[in-house]
Amino acid sequence: MKRLVSILCILLITPMLLLAGGQQEAGESAEGGAELSYWHLWGGSRTELVEQLIERFKSQNPGYEFEVTFTPPNELQRKVVMAAGTSALPDVVQLHSSWMPDVNAEDTLVDLTPYLEKEGIDLDDILLSAEAKRSHYKDGIYSLPNVTAGGMGLFFYNKDLMVKAGLDPIKDAPKNWAEFTDVSKTIVNELNDGDELEVIAWDPYQMAGQPATVYFSFGAGHPTISKDGIESLMDSPGVMNTAKKFDDYIEEVYGKYGGYRAILEWNSKVAGTDTGAAQVQAFIKEAQTFYVSGSWTIGQINKGNPDMDFSILPVPGFNGQHGGISKHGWSYSISQSAKNKDAAWEFLKFITISEEGNGWFCKQQKRPCPIEAVNDDEVYQEMGRMWENLVKGMSMDVFPEAPAIHQDVVKPWLRDIPARRISGENIEEIMKDIDNKYQDYLDDLNE
Amino acid sequence: MSTAALKKTSALDQGKTKTLLIFLSPWIVSLIVFWYGPIVYTFVLSFTKYKLVGDASFIGIKNYIDIVHDNNFWHGLYTTFLFTSLYVPLNIVMGLFTAFILDLDVKPLPLWRALIFLPAVLPVIAIFVIGKFIFYPNGLLNSFLQVFGIKGALWIANPDLIILAAVILMVWQCGTAMVVYLGALQGVPKHYYDAAEIDGIGKVGQFLHITLPLISPSILFRAILDLKLGLMIFIPALVLPEGNVPGGPADASRFYTLHVYQKAFQRFNIGEASALAMVLIVISLILTIVVMRTSRKVVFYEV
Numbered sequence: 176m177k178r179l180v181s182i183l184c185i186l187l188i189t190p191m192l193l194l195a196g197g198q199q200e201a202g203e204s205a206e207g208g209a210e211l212s213y214w215h216l217w218g219g220s221r222t223e224l225v226e227q228l229i230e231r232f233k234s235q236n237p238g239y240e241f242e243v244t245f246t247p248p249n250e251l252q253r254k255v256v257m258a259a260g261t262s263a264l265p266d267v268v269q270l271h272s273s274w275m276p277d278v279n280a281e282d283t284l285v286d287l288t289p290y291l292e293k294e295g296i297d298l299d300d301i302l303l304s305a306e307a308k309r310s311h312y313k314d315g316i317y318s319l320p321n322v323t324a325g326g327m328g329l330f331f332y333n334k335d336l337m338v339k340a341g342l343d344p345i346k347d348a349p350k351n352w353a354e355f356t357d358v359s360k361t362i363v364n365e366l367n368d369g370d371e372l373e374v375i376a377w378d379p380y381q382m383a384g385q386p387a388t389v390y391f392s393f394g395a396g397h398p399t400i401s402k403d404g405i406e407s408l409m410d411s412p413g414v415m416n417t418a419k420k421f422d423d424y425i426e427e428v429y430g431k432y433g434g435y436r437a438i439l440e441w442n443s444k445v446a447g448t449d450t451g452a453a454q455v456q457a458f459i460k461e462a463q464t465f466y467v468s469g470s471w472t473i474g475q476i477n478k479g480n481p482d483m484d485f486s487i488l489p490v491p492g493f494n495g496q497h498g499g500i501s502k503h504g505w506s507y508s509i510s511q512s513a514k515n516k517d518a519a520w521e522f523l524k525f526i527t528i529s530e531e532g533n534g535w536f537c538k539q540q541k542r543p544c545p546i547e548a549v550n551d552d553e554v555y556q557e558m559g560r561m562w563e564n565l566v567k568g569m570s571m572d573v574f575p576e577a578p579a580i581h582q583d584v585v586k587p588w589l590r591d592i593p594a595r596r597i598s599g600e601n602i603e604e605i606m607k608d609i610d611n612k613y614q615d616y617l618d619d620l621n622e
Numbered sequence: 623m624s625t626a627a628l629k630k631t632s633a634l635d636q637g638k639t640k641t642l643l644i645f646l647s648p649w650i651v652s653l654i655v656f657w658y659g660p661i662v663y664t665f666v667l668s669f670t671k672y673k674l675v676g677d678a679s680f681i682g683i684k685n686y687i688d689i690v691h692d693n694n695f696w697h698g699l700y701t702t703f704l705f706t707s708l709y710v711p712l713n714i715v716m717g718l719f720t721a722f723i724l725d726l727d728v729k730p731l732p733l734w735r736a737l738i739f740l741p742a743v744l745p746v747i748a749i750f751v752i753g754k755f756i757f758y759p760n761g762l763l764n765s766f767l768q769v770f771g772i773k774g775a776l777w778i779a780n781p782d783l784i785i786l787a788a789v790i791l792m793v794w795q796c797g798t799a800m801v802v803y804l805g806a807l808q809g810v811p812k813h814y815y816d817a818a819e820i821d822g823i824g825k826v827g828q829f830l831h832i833t834l835p836l837i838s839p840s841i842l843f844r845a846i847l848d849l850k851l852g853l854m855i856f857i858p859a860l861v862l863p864e865g866n867v868p869g870g871p872a873d874a875s876r877f878y879t880l881h882v883y884q885k886a887f888q889r890f891n892i893g894e895a896s897a898l899a900m901v902l903i904v905i906s907l908i909l910t911i912v913v914m915r916t917s918r919k920v921v922f923y924e925v
Contacts, residue, residue, distance in 0.1 A: 253887055260674035260890075277890075279675045380865070436759070439779055439864065443760040584888060587867040594779040594864055594871030615694075619889040622671075 208238020209518030212265035214255070216248045216505070220478060221540065228536050232525050239518070249583050252277070259283040264510035266519045267526075269321065272506045275312040276404075277620075285509040286315035290520045301528055310506065318506035319527040330491065331458065331466040331476065334484040336374065340365040340464075348488055352420060355465075355491040359428045362464050372432050372441040377465040379421040381442060381454045386589040387467060392417040395493045399585070400613070405621055409610035415603065418592075420493060422602045425593075435593040459483070474540040584616055585609075661903065668896035678893070685897035695898070698878035699905075701785065705877065706852030708789045713848050714841060717799030724800070725807045742797025750861040753791040754778065759864065779864035781874035788858035788875060792851075799844045806840035807833065838921040845917075846910055853906050854879060878902060 217225045222245055233239050244265065246254050252274060258264045259278035270278070278284065291298070298307040302320060310316050334344035340362040349355035359376030366374040379387045389399050397413025400406065408414055429437050442453075445462045458466040459479035466472070467490055476485060507527055509519040525532035588609045595605050643650075668685055672678035689695045720738045728734060741749060756762045757777035764774030777787045810833060818828045834841075856879040859869050868884070869876030882902070886895035 256890060257674055257887075260676075277675070283675075436776070439776070440760045443758040443864075587865070587870065590865040591863075591867040591870045591872065594776070594781070594867075597776065597779065598781050598872060600872070615692075616889060619885070619891050619894075622891070 208236060208240070209515040210240045210242070211267060211513075211515070211519055211522055212242040212244070213267045213522070214244045214246055214251075214265045215269045216246060216251050218245060218247055219475065224536060224539050227539075228526065228532060231535065232522060232532060235525075235531065236521060239522070252583060262512050264512060266510055266513035266515070267507060267523055268510060269505060269507055270318065272309045272312070272318050272320070275317055280312050280317040280508075281315065283511055284317040285511055285513070285516055285519075286317060287319065287509070287520070287523075288316050290524075291316065294524070296528065318508040319523065320506045321527055321533065329468060329472070330488045331468065331472065331485055332488065333458070333461060333464050334486055336362065336366065336461060336464045344484075344486065348486070349491050350488065351491050351495045352493045353495070356424055356427055359424070359465070363428050363432075367432070370432065372429065372437050373445075373462065375438070375441055375457075375463050376428055377463065377467070378438050378442065378454070379424060380438075380590050380593050386586045388414065388417050388421065388589050389585065390467065391420075391490065391493070394490050400617070405617060407610050407613035407617055409613050410603075410607045415606055416493070418602050418606050421592075422596070425596075435596045439593055439597070455479075585613060588612060664896045664899050667892055668900050670893045670896075672892040674890045674892055681893070685894045686901075689894055689897050689901070694876070694881050695878075697873060698876060698881040701874070701876055702853060702855060702878040705785055705789060705855050706849065708785070709792055709852045709855075710845060710848045712789060712793050713796050713799055714845060716793050716796040717803050717844065718841075720796060720800040721803035721807055724804055738800055739797035741794045742800075744795075746792075746795070746857050747861060749791050749795060750788075750858050753787065753794075754862055757787045757862075776864070778862050779871055781872040784858075784863060784871065784875050788855070788862055791858070791862075792855075799848070802840050802844055803837060806837035810836045835922045838917075839923055842913070842917050842921045846913060849909060849913065850906060853902065853909070856880060856883070 213229075215225055225243065225245075229241050229243065233241075242265075251269070252271065255264070255268060255270050255274065256277050258268075262283075264278075264283060275284075298310055298316070298319075302310070310318055310320065312318075332344070332348060337344045337347060337358075342358060342361060347354075347358055349358045355377075362374070362376045363372070392399055392414045395413060395417065397408070397411060397417070399408050399411075399414050401408060425434055425438065429435075433440075445457050445460070454463065455466060455468065455472060455475060456479070457463040459476055461480070461483060466476075473487070476483070507523050509516055509523055513519045526536070527533055592602070592605055596602070667678065669680055669682060670678035671681045671684075724731065724734055724738070744752075754761070758764070759776050759779055761777075763777070767774040775783055777783050814832045814836075815828055818832060823831065855877050859875045859877045859880040863870035863875055865871070869880050878898070879902070882895050882898045885891045885898060
């Protein structure tokens with residue numbers, strides 16, 4: 176029996192000792208580099224770019240090893256918050272700057288101020304002022320944005336489809352809501368035969384990233400949540416106005432095809448699945464004329480349909496002009512549990528503010544970051560007028576205090592509107608119900 | 623038996639018990655660690671305020687008071703009971719029906735077996751993903767109806783129909799219940815039917831007075847399992863609704879478990895989520911006891 180107990184003890188203790196030894200060595204390598212864990216949200220073709228980015232870093236910084244984990248954006252918040260609560264954050268983590276309270280940033284993330292000071296970096300010199308502001312939380316800087324103007328809202332439009340509908344893709348490109356509705360009606364009427372929709376103009380309730388209601392409300396100067404993040408403003412007059420505009424748009428543009436039901440059927444037929452990602456596919460397949468998304472989509476569209484002739488504009492606004500632009504805040508942070516914080520900083524610097532790292536990464540995707548890339552002649556030549564509009568968009572007013580958007584929570588409620596409208600609920604009732612739910616959610620979070 | 627012989631037998635029993643315990647230990651340990659342990663931990667957490675980040679603080683029964691004042695709690699119970707009350711009887715009926723078909727030995731038997739049992743071996747998530755393609759506004763079902771000029775219902779985009787769609791898809795997996803009923807049916811002695819026929823009892827009478835009583839323990843067993851499955855229903859709420867709206871449309875599929883999940887992992891209110899989970903455990907226990915007690919008069923363990 177004693178022998179059996181001894182064997183069991185040896186079997187139990189040996190792996191523990193081995194693990195303990197392994198842990199001691201983790202985080203540092205013999206060459207003075209480090210072993211870093213890194214979570215990111217770059218899916219699709221960008222996953223490959225991340226691998227190349229890391230190789231670039233490694234070639235310039237020998238001795239580094241990486242454990243890379245991809246997590247889709249909609250799952251990242253849950254994962255990051257849970258990891259922060261259990262001290263399981265990776266060394267370098269991609270997160271949204273609005274999650275700082277959720278992850279208890281001052282206890283879980285490294286304040287980057289000393290690193291920036293040591294390097295003599297002033298964020299205002301390298302970022303748009305709104306983004307520089309978003310990097311600050313309480314008395315520190317706990318994250319750096321991964322792109323400059325990366326989350327800018329853009330209005331993509333298919334020039335060929337406009338021509339097919341008898342419109343001039345330059346002159347008739349809509350700059351405000353009234354023009355947008357008129358152009359949409361023309362496109363839908365001209366490009367469809369019979370009772371069933373084949374080609375649509377736009378569906379306000381299917382959108383990647385931020386829900387269109389939130390996006391356009393911001394654009395019109397009406398946030399969906401109070402600045403302190405405590406009160407839902409979903410049923411405020413400004414947001415309600417956006418919801419009503421969308422409701423009217425569905426009726427005016429798709430009414431004769433069956434309104435909401437026609438759009439639902441189009442979605443299930445053309446988009447295949449009803450997610451934001453499917454919507455970009457519908458745009459790529461040229462079954463949808465307009466698409467509202469961030470600047471990151473440019474590369475995806477180019478790759479998906481290299482022959483498609485498309486361009487971009489700022490989103491159409493309700494006030495007779497182009498709409499404003501809301502800002503995302505995808506950033507990188509260093510975990511307080513990082514074993515080698517200096518090494519993590521070297522990598523963070525490379526992927527956020529260095530020309531060789533982040534600059535290269537952005538150019539591969541044809542997006543403007545860091546800010547110097549805006550004036551890159553090579554990119555300008557390639558992108559032409561589209562680049563002009565992109566730069567024009569960047570110079571427009573942004574909402575530096577754009578509130579935290581709990582996308583995972585809000586988006587489904589807004590995407591539920593068509594089904595609820597078909598069931599006979601009116602838009603005011605629905606928005607009030609969404610407001611109640613959002614308030615309930617915020618109360619829970621802020622309790 | 624002499625004292626020495628008794629001692630020897632006792633030693634042998636002890637040896638057997640030890641062997642038994644050694645072989646059972648993986649199950650016992652996992653039962654304690656992965657079942658009872660989490661239940662006890664959940665029970666403890668249900669009296670705390672805990673947000674995943676930071677420490678848990680004891681707040682007494684506040685979580686229980688808060689959850690009963692939350693409309694989502696009652697709505698979650700309603701949708702879950704609605705689903706369960708449709709699913710349990712339908713699954714029993716379909717399981718019995720398919721078992722009868724196979725028991726009749728209709729040729730080609732392997733084909734029927736495969737057709738009926740195949741959905742049961744698919745993961746539930748796969749069933750609902752397939753189901754989504756069937757019940758889409760422009761899905762297989764409506765496209766089929768379109769051939770006959772019928773404009774189909776919106777199913778997963780209709781708050782009045784989504785639960786029904788979820789029940790149909792769950793019952794599609796009645797193969798596991800069918801296996802249990804088939805085993806029970808084949809265990810009914812044939813001579814009971816012979817005797818009944820001699821007495822002039824028809825097929826319906828034979829089913830009601832011989833088959834049903836003799837397979838009633840199996841029906842009870844499946845009913846309790848189905849009841850548990852019904853109360854734990856979760857996946858359709860996430861996968862099925864049109865627009866990928868968890869619990870949609872219009873909260874029609876917002877099951878109790880979705881409420882628990884969202885409290886815990888969307889709002890990080892672990893204390894309330896634990897209280898909700900404990901309430902579900904208690905409801906599940908009470909319903910199981912009620913079913914067991916009320917079934918005594920209709921379930922026959924002996925002829």
